[in-house]
Amino acid sequence: MAGGYDTDDTAGLPDPATLPGGEAADAAWIEVIRKMDEVYADLVRYQVELEHKHAELEEAHGFISGVLAAMSDALVVCDSEGRIERVNPALERLTGRHEAELHAQPFASLCLPAAQPLAGALLREAEADAPVERELLLAGPGGTAVPLAFHATVRRDATGHRLGTVLAGRPVGELRRAYEALHHAHRELQRTQQQLVQSEKMASLGRLVAGVAHELNNPISFVYGNAHVLRRYEDRLRRYLGALHDGVPPAALARLRTELRIDRLLDDLGSLIDGTVEGAERVTDIVQNLRRFSSGGSGEPERYDLAEVVRTAVQWTIKGEATHALTLACELPGPLWVIGQPAQLQQVFTNLVQNALDATEGQPAPHLALRASSSDGWHCIEVTDNGPGIPPASLLRVFDPFFTTKPVGKGTGLGLSISYGLVEAAGGQLSAANGAAGGAVFTVRLPAAG
Ligand SMILES: Nc1ncnc2c1ncn2[C@@H]1O[C@H](COP(=O)(O)OP(=O)(O)O)[C@@H](O)[C@H]1O
Ligand SMILES: [Mg+2]
Incomplete structure (x- = not known):
């Protein structure tokens, strides 16, 4: 132990009460010295304990300061009257004011005048244990407005007694920018998605149109071909009927009839017309299907x-x-x-x-x-x-x-x-x-x- 005193040094001395005259006075002195020794040893012990506690306190203080300095959110600690006790470096940066200058000022004094009633309301709500978030306009350097979203909670001691309020504020500009970026990205994504859905639709439509065109081609060429044949038949019929009206003799008429193959033409006419009608019907069917699709x-x-x-x-x-x-x-x-x-x-x-x-x-x-x-x-x-x-x-x-x-x-x-x-x-x-x-x-x- 520091000092090297050993209280047992007096252990071998005779009891002063048993000594006569001057010996008794010596013994009293020895007793006093012994007591002083004891007191001194106690003092040394207390000193060491105190040093320990101090080191612990310093460590805790360093830890808290480090945390406060590392926070990007602003932090304000108020007493029960709403006066500022501590702020962190983030708040100092945002307001351009030093902690010493803010100490014991009302919390509301951090805000622009228009926002001060809101600051009071925030403290009252925290007191009522209704933690809410409020956007406050702090007075920044040169009177600029610094919007922060503040969250307030009550600070208590170990027995639950209310000591004050802790307020944490996040710069709203940052949040807003992040939100806007997100919103923008979302809109962009929606637009791209719509474009893709549209291009899938167009691709489907393209295929459909190609299919329908192919499908229509058949009956239409059918009808077209039949119409061609009918046109040729029309010529031959005209010539034959013309001869008939002009009173051509029967023998010549019969020859013409064979030459123009009028009988075959008449036999053909029915199936040509049937085929044409069928083709037209197929076109109608396709158009009907198409209508159903386009609905x-x-x-x-x-x-x-x-x-x-x-x-x-x-x-x-x-x-x-x-x-x-x-x-x-x-x-x-x-x-x-x-x-x-x-x-x-x-x-x-x-x-x-x-x-x-x-x-x-x-x-x-x-x-x-x-x-x-x-x-x-x-x-x-x-x-x-x-x-x-x-x-x-x-x-x-x-x-x-x-x-x-x-x-x-x-x-x-x-x-x-x-x-x-x-x-x-x-x-x-x-x-x-x-x-x-x-x-x-x-x-x-x-x-x-x-
Ligand atoms: N019949 C199939 N055989 C093998 N893979 C298929 C078949 N149908 C769809 N797939 C797979 O599913 C994927 C998604 O199909 P789809 O949603 O129609 O989109 P897309 O045809 O534009 O790729 C295709 O890219 C393919 O990998
Ligand atoms: Mg596909």
Whole structure:
């Protein structure tokens, strides 16, 4: 121990009470010295303890100061009267005022005059234990306004007694900028998404138009060809009738009749007219299907034959892709009555067939099969291709918007996500799997109409 005093030094001395005269006085002195020794030893012990406590306190102080200095949010500690006790460096920076200058000033004095009532309200709300956030305009350097979002909480001692208030403020400008950047990014994303949905729609429409054009081509060239033949017949009929009216002798008339092949012409006329009418009817059918498609999603739900819609979708999509040497197996015995919007299901099957066409492109013998079945009040249509199929890891992701494995410009990754939504909206399910023989199988299930 510091000082090296050992209180046991006096242990061997005789008891002063037993000593006579001067000896007794000596003994009293020795006793005094012993007591002083004891007191001194105690003092040294207290000194050491005090040094310990001081070091601990310094450490705690350093820790708190470090935390306060590192905070980017402003911090103000007030007493129970709302007077400033401490502030952190962030607040000093924002207000351009030093802690010493702010000490014992009312909290409200940090604010611009217009914001001072709000500062008072914030302290009162904290007192009522209703922690709220309020935006206050602090007076910055040179009278500038520094908006901070303040949060106030009550500060208590160990016994729960209220000591004052702690206020933490975050610069609103920063928050606002972050919010605006987020908002901007969000808007940008929405616009891009709309553009992509639009381009997926345009691509679908392009395919549809190509398919319809192909489909219309047949009956129209049919009608056109028939009209040509009729025009030639008209000439021959005119010549024959002219001879008849001019009173040509019967023998010459018979010759002319043979020469102009009038009997064959008359036999032909019926089937020519039938063929023309049939062609016109096919055009009408196509236009009707087209109308149904163009009604979009706005129409009222109606009862329709799903098999018919699927057939049209398949025909138009495949015809639109003139270069594709695809074999098609359609087992769609109808009618399969369902309720909903046929245009939407047509879009779904257009997407599924187009994906199958994409998947089988370059295959040696591309094949597409559509198979319908019905059971337990559900109609089910499977679209199977003999492409490479879907990697197991992608089976769930294919329905995610923007998931595509196709090069830019070829795929948007929206076809299946839109189709999934359309089938769900119709009360059904769309699922993806791989067939036993390889290739993808997409299944659409829809509730059958009673
Ligand atoms: N029949 C299929 N065979 C293999 N993969 C497919 C098939 N259909 C869809 N996929 C996969 O799902 C992805 C998403 O399809 P889709 O949503 O229609 O978008 P996109 O056709 O624009 O890529 C495709 O890029 C492809 O990887
Ligand atoms: Mg697609």
